[in-house]
Amino acid sequence: MNNKKFETNAIRTQLERSQFLEHSSPMYLTSSFVFDDAEDMRASFAEEKERNIYSRYANPNTSEFIEKVCQMEGAESGFAFASGMAAVFSTFAALLDSGDHVISARSIFGSTHGLFDSVFPKWNIDHSYFKIDEVDTIESLITPNTKILYAESPTNPGVDILDLKVLGRIAKKNNLIFIIDNCFASPYLQQPIKFGADLVIHSGTKLMDGQGRVLAGITVGTAALIDKIYRFSRITGPSLSPFNAWVLSKSLETLAVRVDRHCENALKLAEFLEGHEGVNWVKYPFLKSHPQHEIAKKQMKAGGCVVAFEVKGGLEAGRKFFDAIEMLSLSANLGDSRSIVTHPASTTHSKLSVEERNQTGITDGMVRVSVGLEHIDDIIADIEQALQ
Numbered sequence: 287m288n289n290k291k292f293e294t295n296a297i298r299t300q301l302e303r304s305q306f307l308e309h310s311s312p313m314y315l316t317s318s319f320v321f322d323d324a325e326d327m328r329a330s331f332a333e334e335k336e337r338n339i340y341s342r343y344a345n346p347n348t349s350e351f352i353e354k355v356c357q358m359e360g361a362e363s364g365f366a367f368a369s370g371m372a373a374v375f376s377t378f379a380a381l382l383d384s385g386d387h388v389i390s391a392r393s394i395f396g397s398t399h400g401l402f403d404s405v406f407p408k409w410n411i412d413h414s415y416f417k418i419d420e421v422d423t424i425e426s427l428i429t430p431n432t433k434i435l436y437a438e439s440p441t442n443p444g445v446d447i448l449d450l451k452v453l454g455r456i457a458k459k460n461n462l463i464f465i466i467d468n469c470f471a472s473p474y475l476q477q478p479i480k481f482g483a484d485l486v487i488h489s490g491t492k493l494m495d496g497q498g499r500v501l502a503g504i505t506v507g508t509a510a511l512i513d514k515i516y517r518f519s520r521i522t523g524p525s526l527s528p529f530n531a532w533v534l535s536k537s538l539e540t541l542a543v544r545v546d547r548h549c550e551n552a553l554k555l556a557e558f559l560e561g562h563e564g565v566n567w568v569k570y571p572f573l574k575s576h577p578q579h580e581i582a583k584k585q586m587k588a589g590g591c592v593v594a595f596e597v598k599g600g601l602e603a604g605r606k607f608f609d610a611i612e613m614l615s616l617s618a619n620l621g622d623s624r625s626i627v628t629h630p631a632s633t634t635h636s637k638l639s640v641e642e643r644n645q646t647g648i649t650d651g652m653v654r655v656s657v658g659l660e661h662i663d664d665i666i667a668d669i670e671q672a673l674q
């Protein structure tokens with residue numbers, strides 16, 4: 287760790303120059319690496335020296351990407367994955383044994399629900415959910431086999447905020463591994479390790495890439511836990527491709543300026559919607575009306591790119607709103623330079639029962655906007671005409 291600022295490290299952390307003296311990091315599209323002789327090869331495989339062997343284990347481009355994210359999050363070590371879900375799955379699978387138990391917030395990414403509800407039970411790994419406004423019940427859910435405390439903040443799609451410091455304290459007191467999916471905030475807005483997280487997971491697909499091009503995931507945290515995740519992953523093969531790592535490392539150079547503008551635009555849109563007669567409610571962490579606004583201000587630099595609101599008139603009005611949208615994309619991604627509107631009840635969270643959706647705060651008329659980098663006047667104009 288050095289004492290340079292976030293933006294500087296995001297740009298100046300770079301692979302050693304090759305003999306060609308390139309300015310920008312080259313792409314190392316190679317599946318394997320060569321050895322000097324039999325002894326070099328033996329010692330490398332025995333892990334007596336640190337060097338690249340095979341790109342399923344490590345590659346210069348993935349190493350550069352991991353190094354940047356470790357600096358941003360204040361982490362000791364990390365491993366990069368082919369997607370955010372590969373990161374979530376491999377992190378849990380590496381750390382959990384049959385019979386273990388996980389406590390997770392109920393408001394989490396749809397596919398992560400899928401892991402807890404239908405994949406991990408195959409290996410006798412159980413879970414309990416807590417509602418985000420019932421953090422005081424977490425300790426009552428702990429069993430002798432509980433190993434991990436897991437949450438996302440801000441949550442998807444409801445943009446609720448969990449107090450990371452409180453969760454960190456509970457995890458520490460009860461000797462649980464505390465893991466945060468920090469994808470909605472990005473490392474620029476929030477660094478969960480400061481609040482006691484042992485591991486931080488990102489879908490690199492979202493704000494890190496920021497231009498909707500590649501899938502990626504990363505887990506960073508303490509060296510001892512990352513070593514377990516690394517050993518699991520070098521056998522099972524969920525690693526990030528060097529091409530995508532190169533794209534992402536370039537994207538991180540502009541993360542701070544992009545996220546600043548995302549947040550500025552999102553706050554302006556949230557303020558516009560708050561006064562609108564066609565809208566029941568608006569939620570954005572940096573609106574004063576947000577129920578956890580004070581916590582958001584303590585742990586985040588700004589509110590993020592996602593605004594949630596409910597169109598007046600329920601499902602029918604919601605559908606009309608989506609059909610009337612002209613410029614914004616109807617898509618499932620977020621954190622893209624292009625603004626995106628999603629209807630969680632019929633798309634990302636459609637696999638949940640109505641009851642589960644209600645428990646996670648997803649109503650039929652709820653709209654999630656990932657506010658992009660277009661001019662804010664054009665973003666507001668499209669939403670305004672669709673609401674009319």
Ligand SMILES: *Cc1c(COP(=O)(O)O)cnc(C)c1O
Nearest residue numbers: 369370371395467469489491502
């Ligand atoms: C998108 C997302 C994921 C999964 O990432 P993929 O790259 O799509 O696999 C996990 N968690 C959160 C919060 C997400 O938004």
